[in-house]
Amino acid sequence: MSKEDRTKEEKLVDILKKYDLTVATAESCTGGLLSGSIINVPGASEVIGTGIVTYSNDAKRKYLGVKRSTLKKHGAVSSKCASQMARGICAQTGADVGIATTGIAGPDGGTVEKPVGLVYIACFAKGKVRIARCDLSGDREQIRKKAVERALAMSYGFIKERYKKHKKRSSRRKKEDE
Numbered sequence: 001m002s003k004e005d006r007t008k009e010e011k012l013v014d015i016l017k018k019y020d021l022t023v024a025t026a027e028s029c030t031g032g033l034l035s036g037s038i039i040n041v042p043g044a045s046e047v048i049g050t051g052i053v054t055y056s057n058d059a060k061r062k063y064l065g066v067k068r069s070t071l072k073k074h075g076a077v078s079s080k081c082a083s084q085m086a087r088g089i090c091a092q093t094g095a096d097v098g099i100a101t102t103g104i105a106g107p108d109g110g111t112v113e114k115p116v117g118l119v120y121i122a123c124f125a126k127g128k129v130r131i132a133r134c135d136l137s138g139d140r141e142q143i144r145k146k147a148v149e150r151a152l153a154m155s156y157g158f159i160k161e162r163y164k165k166h167k168k169r170s171s172r173r174k175k176e177d178e
Helices: 008-018 033-039 057-064 068-073 079-093 140-163 172-177
Strands: 023-027 048-053 097-103 118-125 128-135
Touching: 008 033, 008 140, 023 033, 023 079, 033 048, 033 140, 048 057, 048 079, 057 068, 057 079, 068 079, 079 097, 079 118, 079 128, 097 140, 118 140, 128 140
Parallel strands: 023 048, 023 097
Antiparallel strands: 097 118, 118 128
């Protein structure tokens, strides 16, 4: 299979392996679809250790450390919440990279300010967060799938950018096993 024929999740797993990184996911609107797509790649167990669905605000606070003030002022569907989710999953798991999704998949729940299809994706790596606002169309299933595709592509690009000047790191796992 050529590099061009690889899926987005295969490319993500490959770059994580290349730099000996681990990833964890924190999902709301995608409900495990993101971690499931990564896990579908053979060998993904080398890079993913945790995927958590934090659908409720209480879960976001309890498991990811999302601030109550963030939820109150900006809401769960916001760039601030997505950022805190991505940072929080890394803080809780020790993963090198955190990917978070939060949004409104519909068909209900949308407002004029936050319509159905609004999704925020955040990727945390090397102390920085990249956030994308996505305005997606389709039914609930289509919105969730499109959000996962965007999250995979954005995370791959962000990791490539953040680690492009670094050579492959020595394997931490090999040292731990010795």
